[in-house]
Amino acid sequence: MANAVKVRTKLDGDVALIRLLISHPMETGLRKDPEGQLVPAHFIELLTITYKDRTVLSAQWGPAVSRNPYLAFRFKGAQKGEKLKISWVDNAGDSRTDEAVIE
Amino acid sequence: MQSSGGISLLALMAAAGMLPGFASAEEWNKAAFEAKSVDDVIRLLGGSAPQQSDRVILNGPEIAENGAVVPLEISSSLPGVESIAILIEKNPNTLAASFAIPPGTLPEIQTRVKMNETCNVYALVKSDGRFFYAAKEIKVTLGGCGG
Numbered sequence: 001m002a003n004a005v006k007v008r009t010k011l012d013g014d015v016a017l018i019r020l021l022i023s024h025p026m027e028t029g030l031r032k033d034p035e036g037q038l039v040p041a042h043f044i045e046l047l048t049i050t051y052k053d054r055t056v057l058s059a060q061w062g063p064a065v066s067r068n069p070y071l072a073f074r075f076k077g078a079q080k081g082e083k084l085k086i087s088w089v090d091n092a093g094d095s096r097t098d099e100a101v102i103e
Numbered sequence: 104m105q106s107s108g109g110i111s112l113l114a115l116m117a118a119a120g121m122l123p124g125f126a127s128a129e130e131w132n133k134a135a136f137e138a139k140s141v142d143d144v145i146r147l148l149g150g151s152a153p154q155q156s157d158r159v160i161l162n163g164p165e166i167a168e169n170g171a172v173v174p175l176e177i178s179s180s181l182p183g184v185e186s187i188a189i190l191i192e193k194n195p196n197t198l199a200a201s202f203a204i205p206p207g208t209l210p211e212i213q214t215r216v217k218m219n220e221t222c223n224v225y226a227l228v229k230s231d232g233r234f235f236y237a238a239k240e241i242k243v244t245l246g247g248c249g250g
Contacts, residue, residue, distance in 0.1 A: 015209070028217070030195060030248050045131040056208050062136040064191060064199035064217045064248070066172045072213035073202075 007100035016078035028063040144198045153234035161226040161237040170218040170247030181230035184210035193222035217247035
């Protein structure tokens, strides 16, 4: 699946503020489609964000995280121009890794 | 031999849900995410007897008109924060998310969650091996789980 992640970064000294918007349906498995059929659960279970091979955040999610998940956090020791890697795996076995540059 | 045996035992324990703790990068904590009560989730995250603490801050709206998108902001001034979890008392499954906070990452998370109905939301923080929480009631006008 060609789901993209939008990343905004903001550096304050060596502290990077990271804001992510991940494109994913995050279906709960409780919603019905217009024909009245339950839409199967489909959600990101694991999210890992690494900066220069150091994990700066890892998360486990259930289907209660909103559709197209938003996440913001900050970490220390960041430098402008360095890369951030965002990886996720969902309950259907789909996975995706995106990269962003700290600005 | 010794170390590989140790690793496989650890993996076995993790697979069986016997290892306490929050988000590990490898194993999704299925039991915790399927739990139906705040107490069960805390137990399955490896905690017991969490204390309410004003050093855990949970910000969110008083009233969420759309339960499908409820913005939450959690932070803590406790030392040695290892993890932050979001629990929603009356959702079909109580645990919404858990975050492992490694050293160098600030203990603050902003995200958006779904809420089925008006209820208490809990921010559970593990600090130096102990569990603390903040609670906030959020009123939901339109539930965001089914629909």
